[in-house]
Amino acid sequence: MRAHAHWNAGQAAQAEQLCQRVLAVAPGQSDALHLLGLMAHAYGKLDLAIEHLQAACRAPQAPAAYHANLAEMCRQHGHLAEAEAAARRAVALDADLVAGWNNLGIVLQEIGQFDESRRCLERVVALQPDSAEARNNLGNTWRRLARFDLAEACYREALACKPSYAQAHSNLAFLLSTQGRLDEAAAEARLAIDLDPHLIDAYLNLADVESARLAPAAALRTLDMLGAFAPRHPGALIARAKVLCQFERPDEALVVARDALALAPQVADAHLTHARVLQALGQTAPALDAYARAAELPGALREQAMLGRAMLLLEAGHGDEAQAVYEATLAAFPGSVGALAGRANARRFTRADDPDIALLEAFVADGAQRARPERITARFALGKAWLDLGEAARAFAHFDAGNRLKRASLVYDPAATRAWMARIGAAFASARLDGANAPRSELPVFVIGMPRSGTTLIEQILSSHSQVTGAGELPALRHVLEAHSAAHAPYPACVATLDAAQLARMGEDYLARVEPLAQGRARLIDKMPANFIYAGLVPHILPGARIVHVRRDPVDTCLSCYTRVFSGDQRFSYDQAELGAFYGDYARLMTQLRESLPADRFIEVDYEDVIDDLEGQARRLIDFLGLPWDAACLDFHTNPRVVRTASVSQVRQPLYRSSKGRWHAHAAHLQPLLAALAAAGVKTHADTTHGDAP
Template sequence: MEEARRAFAGGDLATAERICSQVLARTADDGPAWALLTETALQRGRPDAAIVCANRAVALMPKDPIALVLRAKCLFVSGDTRGAFEAAEAAGKVIGDAPEALDALGAIFGLLGLHQRAKEFFLRAVAARPDVPQYLFNLAANERMIGALAGAEAHCDAAIARDRHYGLAHYLRSDLRTQSAERNHIEEMEALIREGKLAAPSEVMLRFALGKECEDLDLHERAFEHVDAGCALQHRSTAYDHAAEIAEIDRIIASHTRSWIAAAPRGYSAAAPVFVAGLPRTGTTLVERIIASHPAMSSAGETSAFAAEMSRAMKTTSTDLAELGRRYVDAVTALRLPPDVRFVDKTLQNYLYGGLIHAALPAARIVLVQRHPLDACWAIYKAHFRGKFSFSYHQVELAEYYLAYRRLSRHWRATLPPNVLLEINYEDIVRDQSAASQRLISFVGLPWDDEVLRFHESPAPSATASAVQVRRPIYSSSVGKWRHHAERLAPLRARLAREIPEAELM
């Protein structure tokens, strides 16, 4: 099993699985083998196989915290939020002092959106082993979400002091504040790259971190060079079917028509959630924080619950839309929200499900956030999404996905009733925060409250890429940033210009 764990740690899933199979052929009740097979199944994206293995591991090792944590993770991945929470709570009762288990349980509570609870376990892991960079980084990432930015920077510094090549810690640290000429990490990171000892994933993270810090200092040409190099490295290492993703959007447009929605059985109308969706880095977190700052609203964060429940429903012989809507609401409110409260779900890719959301939850409201095409695409291009939005690392692929999203937005505009869908531009919010906020609050059916203008004072956690920015008042410096790179973004602009009027690209 030690050999199997080493193979798994090195990314050799096949060898790890082969050894586990050999062990189980001799001893079918070897709990650690079942636990490791759970991890390999999760890595391969096979949640059904993972939960079978996890259940065997827990049955054989009912007081083993790692087995319980793995079961919680499987349940979370499969969309069973309540079950995942119960498994995590069970793990917490037997967790002990092993830092590996403490760190893993903290990660599960983080996935569940219980960030203060997660922090308890991350702190204990760091206290037990302050020399392990991963534990320091996980604590720093948690602190970023809850707004403890000074602590996050200190723990990133500590992680990097123990491992100079820890790319994730460099990337997180760069985002915690606006860098200045007096306080930045540009020379440190560029020196690391020049040494040529970085693994490709770490260099990718440093390149994006450098892009951010150079842009903070108005070193725009240098910023683009690092971003472009990071995108090229990431694109080469990403297995991504660009055409299939575009085709999926076009299938949605073709099938989820106005007549399809009209003919759909009535959904679950007892809840009226608000969905804020849109491409990343376009202002969705800002919109979510504005709405969620109203005293009558709560934020569920980015849940992915609708997609999970939809996937679960599609495995049955018939899709009951009312049951889909009810299960979605139950999944979102299971842990973080009191029953019957109105909430905001800011899962970005819910833009794919506008028709299904309206059919399953007829009282729901959907806000689609839009941004200037080139500002949106530059903001996406210069960010790293850690396994999501694979279209973002190549200028032409990014342009084509943006155009597909634009087609889908037009489709929802023509298909969904005006009292169900609101499109709002990021630039309009920056230009007149009060007017845009009043429009949002009116659309979701709430009376005006001045609290929404102080959204940046909210202590609520944020797990999004904009978790730092939304703790500041609205600022306009992000408008027009693409202009610094107009010449080098020529491939992107040329592809957009084939379908977008020139006036919109100015």
């Protein structure tokens, strides 16, 4: 009792001395051990706290509350199985112990047993109807059960009980973010931080909101604020690794992800994040292992880990194994939208009564009860399914709904984009750049064009050559430009300020970034389609580099964009009118740049010509690369390289003609797109030169 009194008075040293005196006389005395555990926990010594609590709970007469506290400390440490066992002992000893049911409900949340978690937490609410904490915790379980309406009601009830409850504001922020209500989510997260500047979850939720807004700098600033007082918090490190990876800084992300993994080796999210970073770096085998480890650990992330592993297997050309993982995911998580959509994109539907269609239709019928990202995924999967079945009206009803949902979550200004592209064209029309000192390496080959124009197909054909490495969509050129223009002006204004020495350094920097990826081969394909905006700069920083511009029928290109959800930043793609306008901006810019690009280092290839004459176009491209012919280029679909684009399934198949001119069958559903293309001066008839504006 004296020890407790000292502890309550803030006199930790005296409290510890008295506890040790008790234990000297009565080793294993549970009250003294329990108090020592509480003190260790308060000072951040979680391992020592758990050790003391475990010893306290071994006493035959240890109260139920001690087991409940042990459960919470084990949960905080990621020892979920031990946490569950301790919480179950607590409620078995005292069926009316609120803390026991509460801690058991939270542990069950984290291991994915949501229905039992709900029952536990509903019992807590019944025992303490005025408890804001109880309603907040129940809201968390409803959220994980995808009952977002009930979750939001619980959070708001918690805040009605306790308006200054920072954790409930933070959880409401997370919920609103999943529904695409990003402005509301950011406001709630910031309010939570104002109420409790040390609430870690609030910073993590605000960083998630900024990531969803595609604002990496803002997300990292938020995590920097968190790092100021919790620099080694595993959740903070995991969040930072995710942001760095999402915004194409995987090398930095890997360092942070490994730090998080060292701190939290039993946390599934640490392994899942590690897997995604390894995948981004092209380290397929270790990424598959990391996904498997994440799926084995207890927690609510098993479904995500299994889906990530399936997608990586698809990228690596292991379609049968990927389908097996999708099947296993659906067995473990019936109705998993990610698994249904993944399977839909990897196969062709042949029956309107396909059970996957029924499951997806039932999902979208739930409306706002489901998370916005999953609703978007389901809509696009259904659009693809009905398009397979020739039901265009049904298909486009889903595509239109999915695109509206996606567009509503993005900030995009078409007029600003048009003005920016016009400035790029003008900058190179007037530039007098001196690239005489730039490196003459012939290693880089840039494959550029609109998304879904056939760039992946061209890369797959070229990388099937024994002297060519396909490196995928590299952010290297953009990163080089950002690094070397930061002290001058943003692109394209910086073009006028670049001197010969700076241009040479930019080329050297680019080569330093990509040469390790070439695997000793003579050519490396950098297939970032959006590099067309930097095409005018390439001859001045890398005069030996080659540029392959891939073109496809404008409407087919835009239709293919409109019917896909992109993982990257393609904000122009989710509204037909904006998509058509962007295509016009792109076509005008390429018309301007075409005049200034050196003829021996620039070639254009039309997707339709490749479909009609694969060997002729492949020989033309290999000759352009200055390499001897390799017949393996004709068997590109057997190339085992990893393909990380929306075209992953198509490039595993031989060429097929059904993708040529496919828009004509759907013209009735593409009127906003056709009108926008016409307004932009883009020709859309099959007998015109593909992709050119007048």
